[in-house]
Amino acid sequence: MTENIHSAPQNIYKPAIMKIVARHDEAPGVRTMRLEFQDPAEHEQFKETFRTGMFGLYGIYGEGESTFCVASPETRKEYIECTFRQSGRVTSALASADVGDLVTFRGPYGNRFPIEDFYGKNLLFIAGGIALPPTRSVIWSCLDQREKFGKVTIVYGARTVADLVYKHELEEWQKRDDVDLVLAVDPGGESPDWKHRVGFVPTVLEEAAPSAENCVAVLCGPPIMIKFTLNSLKKLGFEESNVYTTLENRMKCGLGKCGRCNVGSVYVCKEGPVFTAAEVALMPQADL
Amino acid sequence: MSIEQQYRTRAKELLSSGEVKMVIGYSKGSTPDRRRPAFISTPEDVETLVLDGACIANLSGYLVTEGLLSDEKRVAVFLRPEGIRAINILAAEFQLNAAQVEILGFNTEGNEPTALSGSKVDDFAELIGTLKGIIPDTAGEELYKKLEAMSPQERFDFWQSEFSKCIKCYACRQACPMCYCRRCIVDNNQPQWVNTSSHTLGNFEWNIVRAFHLSGRCVECGNCDRACPVNIPLRLINRKMAGEVLEAFDHFAGSSQTQEPVMASFKKDDTETFIL
Amino acid sequence: MTKILYTDKLDNCVERWRSAGLSVIGPVRNANITAYRPVGSAADLELSQILPDRSIKELFFPQTEPMMRYSIKKDAINTEECLPPVGPRIIFGARPCDASGLAIDDPLFGWDYKDEYWFNRRNETVIVSIACTKSDEFCMCTSLKLSPDSTKGSDVLLRPLESGKGWQVEELTDRGREAFKAIAELLTEGAEAAAPTAVVAEKFDADACSEWLRNPENFESRFWKEISVRCIGCGSCTYLCPTCHCFDIQDEGDTFTGIRRKNWDSCSFALFTMHTSGHNPRSTQSARWRQRIMHKFNYFPGKFSANSCSGCGRCTRQCPVDMGITETLQEISKLSQ
Numbered sequence: 001m002t003e004n005i006h007s008a009p010q011n012i013y014k015p016a017i018m019k020i021v022a023r024h025d026e027a028p029g030v031r032t033m034r035l036e037f038q039d040p041a042e043h044e045q046f047k048e049t050f051r052t053g054m055f056g057l058y059g060i061y062g063e064g065e066s067t068f069c070v071a072s073p074e075t076r077k078e079y080i081e082c083t084f085r086q087s088g089r090v091t092s093a094l095a096s097a098d099v100g101d102l103v104t105f106r107g108p109y110g111n112r113f114p115i116e117d118f119y120g121k122n123l124l125f126i127a128g129g130i131a132l133p134p135t136r137s138v139i140w141s142c143l144d145q146r147e148k149f150g151k152v153t154i155v156y157g158a159r160t161v162a163d164l165v166y167k168h169e170l171e172e173w174q175k176r177d178d179v180d181l182v183l184a185v186d187p188g189g190e191s192p193d194w195k196h197r198v199g200f201v202p203t204v205l206e207e208a209a210p211s212a213e214n215c216v217a218v219l220c221g222p223p224i225m226i227k228f229t230l231n232s233l234k235k236l237g238f239e240e241s242n243v244y245t246t247l248e249n250r251m252k253c254g255l256g257k258c259g260r261c262n263v264g265s266v267y268v269c270k271e272g273p274v275f276t277a278a279e280v281a282l283m284p285q286a287d288l
Numbered sequence: 289m290s291i292e293q294q295y296r297t298r299a300k301e302l303l304s305s306g307e308v309k310m311v312i313g314y315s316k317g318s319t320p321d322r323r324r325p326a327f328i329s330t331p332e333d334v335e336t337l338v339l340d341g342a343c344i345a346n347l348s349g350y351l352v353t354e355g356l357l358s359d360e361k362r363v364a365v366f367l368r369p370e371g372i373r374a375i376n377i378l379a380a381e382f383q384l385n386a387a388q389v390e391i392l393g394f395n396t397e398g399n400e401p402t403a404l405s406g407s408k409v410d411d412f413a414e415l416i417g418t419l420k421g422i423i424p425d426t427a428g429e430e431l432y433k434k435l436e437a438m439s440p441q442e443r444f445d446f447w448q449s450e451f452s453k454c455i456k457c458y459a460c461r462q463a464c465p466m467c468y469c470r471r472c473i474v475d476n477n478q479p480q481w482v483n484t485s486s487h488t489l490g491n492f493e494w495n496i497v498r499a500f501h502l503s504g505r506c507v508e509c510g511n512c513d514r515a516c517p518v519n520i521p522l523r524l525i526n527r528k529m530a531g532e533v534l535e536a537f538d539h540f541a542g543s544s545q546t547q548e549p550v551m552a553s554f555k556k557d558d559t560e561t562f563i564l
Numbered sequence: 565m566t567k568i569l570y571t572d573k574l575d576n577c578v579e580r581w582r583s584a585g586l587s588v589i590g591p592v593r594n595a596n597i598t599a600y601r602p603v604g605s606a607a608d609l610e611l612s613q614i615l616p617d618r619s620i621k622e623l624f625f626p627q628t629e630p631m632m633r634y635s636i637k638k639d640a641i642n643t644e645e646c647l648p649p650v651g652p653r654i655i656f657g658a659r660p661c662d663a664s665g666l667a668i669d670d671p672l673f674g675w676d677y678k679d680e681y682w683f684n685r686r687n688e689t690v691i692v693s694i695a696c697t698k699s700d701e702f703c704m705c706t707s708l709k710l711s712p713d714s715t716k717g718s719d720v721l722l723r724p725l726e727s728g729k730g731w732q733v734e735e736l737t738d739r740g741r742e743a744f745k746a747i748a749e750l751l752t753e754g755a756e757a758a759a760p761t762a763v764v765a766e767k768f769d770a771d772a773c774s775e776w777l778r779n780p781e782n783f784e785s786r787f788w789k790e791i792s793v794r795c796i797g798c799g800s801c802t803y804l805c806p807t808c809h810c811f812d813i814q815d816e817g818d819t820f821t822g823i824r825r826k827n828w829d830s831c832s833f834a835l836f837t838m839h840t841s842g843h844n845p846r847s848t849q850s851a852r853w854r855q856r857i858m859h860k861f862n863y864f865p866g867k868f869s870a871n872s873c874s875g876c877g878r879c880t881r882q883c884p885v886d887m888g889i890t891e892t893l894q895e896i897s898k899l900s901q
Contacts, residue, residue, distance in 0.1 A: 012677045013631050013813070013826075017641050061634040061641065062822050064815050088840040089477045102641045223843070249845070250837050252813045255677040258829070259810035260836060262855075263845065265863045270676065284783045287845050287855070317886040319701055324886035325794040345885075349796070449595050455618075455627050455828070459798035463884045475835050484814050485628040485827050515884035517800040518617070519596040 015104035026165035056107030066090035071133035073140035122150040128221030160189030212237035240278035341399035346509035348374040349465035364390035370509040373542025454491035463515035504550035570730035574606035619806035620662035661876040665806025667717030693718040699762035702877030723758035776900035777862040792853035799830030801879035
């Protein structure tokens with residue numbers, strides 16, 4: 001677990017007001033919104049606090065708050081981007097908000113990816129489906145200071161071609177020669193013109209076989225994918241302490257009080273959401 | 289042989305012969321006057337079963353525990369007449385197959401248990417017929433009469449004071465064999481029909497919703513009342529509703545496993561006195 | 565010689581405290597239940613019950629409380645904070661287990677982020693506890709390294725006199741001393757003996773239990789299913805518990821105005837950890853009961869150096885199916901031998 005940085009406002013539950021300045025549909029039911037602070041002081045505080053990996057509680061008064069990561073990188077703090085799937089009460093309300101509308105935000109909370117520790121190392125990013133957003137925050141945080149890192153490999157898979165998010169950025173990464181992008185969709189999810197791989201992320205990863213030598217892996221995805229991908233990483237020679245992931249437990253306060261995200265000895269909201277695979281292995285697996 | 293011993297023997301036979309996979313009964317509790325639900329699956333363990341005047345809880349709700357009856361094996365359960373009526377309702381509402389339930393029927397008169405003959409729910413039809421309109425447990429009857437004599441305003445004030453104690457722990461719901469919904473209306477948030485907050489308004493909403501959902505279904509076993517940690521006399525609400533349903537529709541909940549749910553069925557000769 | 569407060573002076577004390585601007589709170593019996601409530605005079609106090617039916621936590625962490633009011637206009641969202649109505653208070657006649665419970669939760673509400681709703685009330689409340697001379701079969705403070713006369717969390721501890729006519733006064737904190745200045749002249753110096761405190765038998769070995777719980781192998785033990793098979797999944801144990809602190813945040817109102825509230829919530833409820841996707845990390849009641857026990861006797865003490873239990877016994881006393889922490893820990897004590 002890495003150091004936790006934050007500074008608390010007076011009332012820790014009072015959200016900031018944000019304006020939606022742009023929105024973009026990524027995939028069926030999945031939307032990205034770009035939000036801007038309305039209060040300069042709150043924005044200053046965010047700039048001081050935010051590091052990649054932290055999360056926030058995004059809300060609409062009258063509906064509630066919902067937890068997801070800050071999908072924008074720590075190298076771009078003029079705004080906050082978040083990407084969410086419309087599924088519950090709050091995300092449905094957020095999905096119906098338009099550019100110019102106001103929403104609430106609390107955060108950033110939690111710990112972060114210790115990217116200074118990654119300097120000079122090769123980076124392997126692995127994401128599945130809607131879990132690209134947290135990974136994307138780290139990816140850009142690193143690409144925006146590309147010279148500090150070695151080889152960058154991104155392995156991203158989704159169920160179908162339609163389910164791939166950040167399609168425009170995938171294209172951009174594809175074009176860069178300092179990024180090695182491996183794209184895949186599950187068998188049956190390919191479109192007739194799909195030129196990339198077909199297969200599940202663990203298989204695709206093993207085929208791509210990035211070297212574990214001097215390499216740090218960042219792995220985000222649904223629990224089942226994480227489980228099998230960890231096996232694959234092990235086969236490739238990755239140490240569990242060199243694999244980072246984020247947990248997405250249900251949360252209400254985000255501040256280590258409400259008890260909801262407690263799993264094993266950690267409060268995911270305060271001591272997470274970023275953990276190494278070695279740390280996750282110490283948690284009671286049945287409660288994840 | 290004491291009735292307790294007789295029932296242990298019967299439970300043992302049922303388990304040994306493989307006729308049932310489990311016996312749900314009572315065992316000793318943490319104090320001399322407490323009994324707790326017991327789940328017995330081996331013949332040797334039947335000796336821990338207790339049957340006496342303190343065996344009051346209605347155990348029928350455990351039968352709808354997710355997965356318990358899904359293997360089509362049978363389960364035996366100790367039930368007083370209210371519990372047997374509950375089986376009828378659960379069967380009528382398609383929550384269980386009554387053929388899977390072996391009833392170890394008993395009653396408690398005063399402090400002594402008495403045996404009820406029969407093992408299938410239909411065996412008790414005659415008995416249930418004789419109980420129609422009789423309040424199974426008259427606890428709180430004095431208060432009930434007092435409430436009946438009150439003006440609507442006084443009665444409202446009484447319930448306001450009672451409901452203001454509610455902490456929404458949902459012990460009433462969880463203890464109730466009729467509250468079997470996998471997702472209770474209060475747990476739905478799209479839309480949010482009922483406030484989840486436990487302020488007086490939210491408490492009114494919850495308790496009134498529950499009273500309505502139990503009208504014509506409550507068997508007056510008293511589980512909710514005994515479960516309530518803040519001592520709200522919940523049984524009186526349900527007793528009132530049961531009385532109203534009996535009077536208006538001649539409906540005595542749990543009379544048979546083919547009885548139609550009174551609030552979910554329409555008959556041409558239904559009384560319409562409530563339509564203004 | 566110790567300071568003594570005689571019962572017949574209590575009414576005067578209540579008056580003095582009230583005129584000094586303190587609201588006086590104590591165990592009050594109303595509508596068939598005893599809870600900590602405001603009192604107008606000493607006559608309102610119900611001090612003979614072993615302990616109030618409801619715990620003291622609701623005075624610091626109510627079952628529901630407004631956090632903020634919102635109003636939404638065309639181009640603005642207005643948030644109006646609702647901090648708790650504060651003002652100095654004195655709780656007279658708390659039980660040591662209840663007072664300890666508050667001290668147990670302080671570090672949780674204060675680690676890094678301070679919960680104002682909790683601390684604004686904590687900072688303005690004087691807690692006067694009365695040592696227990698009676699107990700019942702559910703009391704278990706001594707199993708938690710506390711006792712019928714624990715001072716943890718109290719500002720003043722009163723020990724009932726043998727004569728039953730008053731209490732020996734032990735002022736523990738500056739806040740307690742300050743509050744008792746207001747009634748200094750109503751106290752008497754005396755040597756009257758205190759009644760013996762209640763004898764509460766040790767029911768389990770909490771340290772051995774914690775050790776058993778810390779062993780990862782025991783997480784998947786069949787024990788959890790067996791011990792919780794009759795649990796019906798209500799929240800009464802968690803809501804009556806003086807240390808259970810889980811809560812929900814809920815909005816009430818419409819699109820334009822409303823209130824955001826902090827409501828009690830319970831790890832016993834199936835929906836507590838349910839993800840929107842339908843995935844539920846703790847989908848069975850036995851997993852939920854395990855979490856409650858693990859949290860109280862393994863995770864919480866690992867973080868905040870005390871078990872999240874003060875031994876009041878309410879969980880067992882009120883459980884509709886006669887479960888509770890006592891039996892579970894007694895069984896774990898056996899397993900750990």
